[in-house]
Amino acid sequence: MSNFTDFFSFSDPNVRYVTAGAVLITASSALVGSFTFLNKKSLIGDAIAHAVLPGICLGFLLSGTKNPLYLIAGAFITGWLSLYAIQYIIAKSRIKEDTAIGLILSVFFGFGILLLTYIQKSGNANQSGLDHFIFGKAASLVGADLITFSIVSILLITFTLLFFKEFKLLVFDRNYAVALGLPVKRLELLLTSMIVLAVVVGIQAVGVVLMAAVLITPAAVARFWTNSIRIMFIIAALVGAFSGLAGAYISYTAPSMPTGPWIVIVVSTLALLSFMIAPKKGILNRYFKQRRFRRTIQDENVLKVLYQLGESSKNFFVQRYADEIIRKRSFDKKGLHRSIQRLCSQGYLEKIGKLCVLTQEGKTRAQRIVKIHRLWELYLTTHVHIAPDHVHEDADTIEHFLTPELEADLEQILNYPVVDPHKTKIPY
DSSP states (O other), X not given: XXXXXXXXXXOSHHHHHHHHHHHHHHHHHHHHXXXXXXXXXXXXXXXXHHHHHHHHHHHHHHHSSOOHHHHHHHHHHHHHHHHHHHHHHHHHSXXXXXXXXXXXXXXXXXXXXXXXXHHHTTTOGGGTTTTHHHHOOGGGOOHHXXXXXXXXXXXXXXXXXXXXXXXXXXXXXXXXXXXXXXOHXXXXXXXXXXXXXXXXXHHHHHHHHHHHHHHHHHHHHHHTTOSOHHHHHHHHHHHHHHHHHHHHHHHHHSTTSOXXXXXXXXXXXXXXXXXXXXXXXXXXXXXXXXXXXHHHHHHHHHHHHHHHHHHHHTOTTOOEEHHHHHHHSOOOHHHHHHHHHHHHHTTSEEEETTEEEEOHHHHHHHHHHHHHHHHHHHHHHHTXXXXXXXXXXXXXXXXXXXXXXXXXXHHHHTTSOSBOTTSOBOOO
């Protein structure tokens, strides 16, 4: 508790620098990365992150110091060169985008490691800590770094707000943006520059290896929670900011734990939770929805069998054994008993000992299922020209999903037919 109080009092200047720097980097990177995510070019961020390492080394070699401005300038240049090289390879050769990205990523990163090794063996005392750019070290941030990060973050957020509508159009429909007369090439130049700048600034905190996660993962988290692009960007920025804050706090409470990797672990944990529990797109929600569908289909098939048995005996309210239902249609015995219990609780069946019988409400629902099945079979034979002995399976599926509106349209199209292709009566 004392660590919590000490950290969030921000009385320690080092805590202020690290926390503010981490939050600014992750929030602004998440905003810019959202455009990359929506444009389905997530690997671009990874390529840029690896390609900036030689620029950092060259900036140090030319200046002889670890001044952030020189390092950022060098990183920006090589980051831009990597993007140009990727686009050139794709345009001038038959190599696909993912292969070009992998090629440029490895070449630039290998050259960066080569330069870094040369610097480390050069004897220059100023090179100490330069290798932190590979894995990041947010704890080394100082006031001068924070000023640089603040300026870059404000620029990224400002340009995102100013050109949000244009960037959105560019990402979703570039051809339409061209038709509207927007300066597409200049907008692409600006957006690409923002992505490069976000990567260049972020690598000092999380490093070359992990920067792609900070750029893309918050957008992936946000996408699971909303379909609104504006809300998605807000959520992505908040997720990024929270990850930066949480990573800085964990690093403060456990000094041996580096801030950058913990930022990535926090945002990855949020992504995993979102993938699992998001209300509409989460894995658990989809699982339970599919489970409900399967149960509904099973229950309706049981009602349909009871209705068909009633048609054969000309009495829909005869009490039936489970074995009689299974003889008509193959059901798992345990699953059938569960369906009967559900249908009884919903008022569609009544159970008398080991026997079950349709209620009036159950008969009505079963009749509708049978009617849709036979109408659809007739539609497939008369309008799609499929042989009558090939339509049953398709009708067996569609009968569970056709809405009342489509049902009415189908009746009208077929002119309220009396029998299906097999000369079986269609119940109304």
